[in-house]
Amino acid sequence: MNSLESEIEPETGTETETAAEPLLKATDLQKYFETETGLTERILGNQQYVKAVDGVDLSIDRQETVGVVGESGCGKTTLGRTLSKLYEPTGGTIEFDGEDITDLSSKELRELRSRIQVIFQDPLSSLNPRKTVGEILGKPLEIHDIATGEAKRERVAELLEEVGLQPSHASRYPHEFSGGQRQRIGIARAISIEPDLIIADEPVSALDVSVQAQIINMMKRLQRKYDLSYVFIAHDLSVVKHISDRVMVMYLGNIVEQGPKDAIFNNPQHPYTRALLSSIPTIDETPEKRRTALQGTPPSPIDPPSGCPFSTRCPEYIGPECSDEHPELETVADKPGSIDAPEDVPTILEEYESPESHHAACHWLERSGDERWSHEAPAIGERGE
Amino acid sequence: MGILANVFARFVDTDKARVFGIRTDMLERLGLVLGRDRKAQLGVAIVGIVGFMAAFAPILAPHDPMGQDFPVLLEPQFVGAGALGTDSYGRDMLSRLIYGARISLLVGIGAVAVGAIIGMVIGLVAGFFGGLVDDVLMRMIDIFWAFPYLLVAIMLVAIFGQGLWNVIIALGFAYIDDFARIIRGEVLALREEEFTLAARSIGLTSREIMVGEIFPNTIAPLLVMYTVLVARAMIAEATLSFLGLGVRPSTPTWGSLLGQGRGFVTEAWWIGILPGLMIVITVFGINLFGDALRDAFDVRRSEGG
Numbered sequence: 001m002n003s004l005e006s007e008i009e010p011e012t013g014t015e016t017e018t019a020a021e022p023l024l025k026a027t028d029l030q031k032y033f034e035t036e037t038g039l040t041e042r043i044l045g046n047q048q049y050v051k052a053v054d055g056v057d058l059s060i061d062r063q064e065t066v067g068v069v070g071e072s073g074c075g076k077t078t079l080g081r082t083l084s085k086l087y088e089p090t091g092g093t094i095e096f097d098g099e100d101i102t103d104l105s106s107k108e109l110r111e112l113r114s115r116i117q118v119i120f121q122d123p124l125s126s127l128n129p130r131k132t133v134g135e136i137l138g139k140p141l142e143i144h145d146i147a148t149g150e151a152k153r154e155r156v157a158e159l160l161e162e163v164g165l166q167p168s169h170a171s172r173y174p175h176e177f178s179g180g181q182r183q184r185i186g187i188a189r190a191i192s193i194e195p196d197l198i199i200a201d202e203p204v205s206a207l208d209v210s211v212q213a214q215i216i217n218m219m220k221r222l223q224r225k226y227d228l229s230y231v232f233i234a235h236d237l238s239v240v241k242h243i244s245d246r247v248m249v250m251y252l253g254n255i256v257e258q259g260p261k262d263a264i265f266n267n268p269q270h271p272y273t274r275a276l277l278s279s280i281p282t283i284d285e286t287p288e289k290r291r292t293a294l295q296g297t298p299p300s301p302i303d304p305p306s307g308c309p310f311s312t313r314c315p316e317y318i319g320p321e322c323s324d325e326h327p328e329l330e331t332v333a334d335k336p337g338s339i340d341a342p343e344d345v346p347t348i349l350e351e352y353e354s355p356e357s358h359h360a361a362c363h364w365l366e367r368s369g370d371e372r373w374s375h376e377a378p379a380i381g382e383r384g385e
Numbered sequence: 386m387g388i389l390a391n392v393f394a395r396f397v398d399t400d401k402a403r404v405f406g407i408r409t410d411m412l413e414r415l416g417l418v419l420g421r422d423r424k425a426q427l428g429v430a431i432v433g434i435v436g437f438m439a440a441f442a443p444i445l446a447p448h449d450p451m452g453q454d455f456p457v458l459l460e461p462q463f464v465g466a467g468a469l470g471t472d473s474y475g476r477d478m479l480s481r482l483i484y485g486a487r488i489s490l491l492v493g494i495g496a497v498a499v500g501a502i503i504g505m506v507i508g509l510v511a512g513f514f515g516g517l518v519d520d521v522l523m524r525m526i527d528i529f530w531a532f533p534y535l536l537v538a539i540m541l542v543a544i545f546g547q548g549l550w551n552v553i554i555a556l557g558f559a560y561i562d563d564f565a566r567i568i569r570g571e572v573l574a575l576r577e578e579e580f581t582l583a584a585r586s587i588g589l590t591s592r593e594i595m596v597g598e599i600f601p602n603t604i605a606p607l608l609v610m611y612t613v614l615v616a617r618a619m620i621a622e623a624t625l626s627f628l629g630l631g632v633r634p635s636t637p638t639w640g641s642l643l644g645q646g647r648g649f650v651t652e653a654w655w656i657g658i659l660p661g662l663m664i665v666i667t668v669f670g671i672n673l674f675g676d677a678l679r680d681a682f683d684v685r686r687s688e689g690g
Binding site: 081084086106109110113114116117118120121122125126127128129130131139140143144186189193 | 578579580582583584585586587588589590598601602604
């Protein structure tokens with residue numbers, strides 16, 4: 001964690017140096033949800049918490065796209081909503097453009113809303129069925145005093161054209177559109193107030209593949225035009241690979257590996273990242289290649305494992321240290337574990353050298369690669385605790 | 386006041402795609418249901434006729450409903466135009482039935498309006514804010530619910546006295562819980578929809594989201610509930626009037642006519658039977674109409690995606 005902070009924090013954040021500063025920075029961000037508990041339990045103090053986001057550090061630079069991947073329930077949606085302040089963080093701090101936005105008055109929050117926008121996963125559910133597209137797109141313009149009356153109508157028409165729809169669509173209702181068109185409306189709403197950062201929560205997961213590509217390419221175009229930064233949340237690795245500059249891999253509320261896209265896809269270090277990458281279906285499947293199929297389901301975020309969050313399912317489990325000690329994110333470069341892998345380990349490119357900005361949280365980083373590749377992990381039932 | 390103005394603005398929306406807050410395509414769907422469903426057509430016809438009777442009672446009624454004519458007490462056929470006989474004071478039954486529609490509908494619609502407005506606000510606030518607010522409000526509604534509605538109404542009339550407006554308010558209180566529950570349920574579901582989060586993300590406040598985003602989505606179930614309860618309120622009014630706890634006995638309402646007819650069933654059956662029939666037919670018609678509304682408006686049934 002220390003190495004990560006020293007990298008993203010130039011510390012002397014004066015006004016003139018803002019370009020070097022990340023646009024958004026979160027430190028030890030936590031979001032816990034109370035579980036549904038009866039009144040007596042509450043009085044007895046037996047309240048349990050779902051640790052959806054459990055201590056995440058991240059930074060996003062200007063005009064950068066950061067992909068967040070992980071399986072369902074790993075907390076990536078919660079992370080996005082906490083970063084956009086739709087959820088109040090339980091712990092940790094969020095800084096946006098050098099200012100602490102962890103606690104804001106409702107007026108300050110409204111200001112912030114014009115700079116961070118969200119694109120939602122379900123394009124139908126994210127549009128109010130009782131509002132016309134014109135009303136949906138016009139509302140943010142009104143709230144943030146950008147345009148009213150005739151100017152508002154013109155701006156709405158522009159926005160619709162910007163996302164590839166007709167200005168005449170303004171008088172229609174969301175249910176009259178296809179899924180792809182609805183997501184275009186969602187995107188138009190997000191860019192309507194020209195934010196700096198857009199948090200896109202699985203924006204293409206609900207769409208079919210041909211439409212996905214159109215939407216992704218449009219998002220890329222809009223990014224250049226409006227100087228946007230994206231946090232792109234997805235579980236589809238190929239989509240993330242296409243759009244991201246950097247990738248973060250989440251598991252059970254933790255970031256287990258992060259780095260430039262190339263580092264993650266060419267030299268994945270965390271066993272979970274490897275399992276995710278090897279799960280991408282390929283056409284030219286060579287049967288000798290070792291596929292890492294994960295067993296079991298993720299543990300409950302109410303009671304996560306005490307050590308490494310992945311220790312209960314890890315195919316490369318070492319021993320008690322995995323169950324007892326929570327590994328921190330550390331720079332991969334120059335660690336003994338990052339050296340070449342044997343040929344049958346899929347997804348690893350042999351000659352790739354990870355840059356300083358590639359981090360992983362795994363006990364294997366401290367050990368030699370040779371030991372790693374010959375290691376046989378104990379069966380899931382025979383692990384410590 | 387701000388909330389009221391906002392709600393009002395929604396009802397007089399000049400946007401052509403909406404009439405009284407209801408999407409035109411929903412009205413089209415209502416038209417579709419009416420076009421193919423015989424029961425719905427019957428319901429609309431009955432409601433239309435009763436509504437017409439109530440609206441134009443002074444024109445339609447051949448006689449003054451209060452005018453007594455002692456030579457023709459309990460006559461099966463009134464000498465004049467009245468085809469349905471007279472009551473024990475010689476008042477024209479047809480005229481009294483026509484005027485009775487007025488009172489019965491007014492009480493039905495008015496009482497439910499009282500319940501709808503109070504219940505809607507409670508349901509919206511409870512569902513939207515949840516937690517302790519929800520617990521407190523809904524437990525209050527539970528307590529309310531534990532009393533039979535007629536008992537509540539009788540108690541309130543006993544406290545505030547007889548009279549048209551007192552009956553409307555007394556009956557209205559009995560419907561608060563129905564509306565509070567159904568609106569709360571809708572709001573609980575709507576609150577989880579992503580458009581609520583989207584509204585927050587563009588900077589709307591909780592109040593703006595509650596009134597401007599969530600409330601319009603509850604109008605359809607609200608309307609369906611409303612129609613069903615109007616029928617119930619009319620029966621309740623008839624019950625109160627029958628028991629002598631309704632509006633003043635001389636005011637013609639179907640319930641009081643029925644009550645007065647009770648004493649003369651053997652000599653003059655029409656006095657009791659005719660208003661009874663009117664109640665049955667009208668309630669039947671309103672229920673059919675309510676079913677048609679539900680078929681047309683129920684989003685879950687007809688709006689898949």
